[in-house]
Amino acid sequence: MKLLERYLQAVRTYLPMSQQEDILKELRENLRGQIEDRESALGRALNEDELAEILKKHGHPLLVATRYRQSRHLIGSTLFPFYWLVMKIILAIMGFGYAVSVLVLIAQGKPFFEVLGALLSYVGAVLPTFAIVTIVFAVLDIGNSKFRLLERATKATNENFNPRTLPMLRPASDFPDGKPISRFKTAFELFFSAAFLLWWMRVSMIRKLALFVVLGPVGLSDKIPFQLGPVWNIIYWPVIFLSLVAVVQQIVTFIYPDRLKFYSEMKLITNGGSVVILYLVTRVNDILAIAPGVSDPWEFAETLRIINMSLHYTMIFAALMTLVECFKQFRWLARVRSSAATSASTVI
Amino acid sequence: MVDLAKLTDSDLFENLRLELRRGSLIIAVLAQLREEHYGYALRKALADQGMEIEESTLYPLLRRLETQGLLESEWREEDKRNKRFYRLSKDGARILKQLLEEWNGLNSSLKRIV
Structure with missing residues (x-):
């Protein structure tokens, strides 16, 4: 039975401290019951291989112990769609802000690496934003599971919802491009139109930027023939x-x-x-x-x-x-x- | 999150099967515990009736159902050994009745559909 105790000792390592003794006591009795059943069927005590087989079938100590822990998630399936939508909106607004500031820097004729730095700082700002939004939603998720916040908040909205106020159906042929105009695509076009305009107006910085994009570091050289x-x-x-x-x-x-x-x-x-x-x-x-x-x-x-x-x-x-x-x-x-x-x- | 598009047929079937079994297992355990059992004896009783459950699933499930107030348990000596015996609580009996009604309703609907 030493093998059984070694197994239980291994399970103990991964169990929540407050329940260790209770769970192990019960697990020991259940496994003993199983071992005794097998011994009565064979009419003799089990050897170590047979015991090991039972324990192996019972499962790896880590997996056995994790089943006793409550499953946890940072943001549950109820809030996740809202979390993802908010994240996308915030990152898009930030992206737009950074794009505008880059254009302003270009128009002011700031040095190339300052402009490049402003572009790259967007990536630096995305990570803390991602973390903050995630933490906020994790806290909301805890509140939601305890006090059913979302259910209460959406109850009134649901009661006031009137399907007759929904927008009319519009066939694809109603739109010049065969589909509704996306704001994201428009913002993208606006950024590039503004960048092109600055390039065309001979703002030297954006010309260098364009040449850098097309030709790489060679584009920064003053010796383009x-x-x-x-x-x-x-x-x-x-x-x-x-x-x-x-x-x-x-x-x-x-x-x-x-x-x-x-x-x-x-x-x-x-x-x-x-x-x-x-x-x-x-x-x-x-x-x-x-x-x-x-x-x-x-x-x-x-x-x-x-x-x-x-x-x-x-x-x-x-x-x-x-x-x-x-x-x-x-x-x-x-x-x-x-x-x-x-x-x-x-x-x- | 499981990406269903990347699952093979057998993986997909296994996931759906587990999903289907999850709720049924609870009903089976609650119903079986109208009679008192300790963990291993319960597992055997369920297996004898065709409902095989892994130990690593059943034993934590018993504790969870007890925490939710659907089961009661007590440590008692049997065959010179201390065992934890579980049985259905009053609340458990009420919930089991409701679950069985729901189950029967679903079952008849499914029979009509398929």
């Missing part, structure tokens, strides 16, 4: 105008995602203008040109030719894609107008 060709000067103001229109549209859409006609009309203007600009750029040979001060321009002539050719086809592809987008918005607007006209004539 290429610059934008003369055509970019011609389209400078039209691009600013279209970018501003896009930024305004994205701000309005972010606040009022249901203003679909405005969204579609503004998209038509920006996409139409973009097609014209892209067409103009594809008409010239030197989309990029050799930067002034390059000692031997012929050294880079072949590289420049390949880059310009790639850019040429990229612009054509982009123009075609934008044209398709234009056509979609135009068709949607035409359909909206024709259905408006039909319903007006029906009323008459």
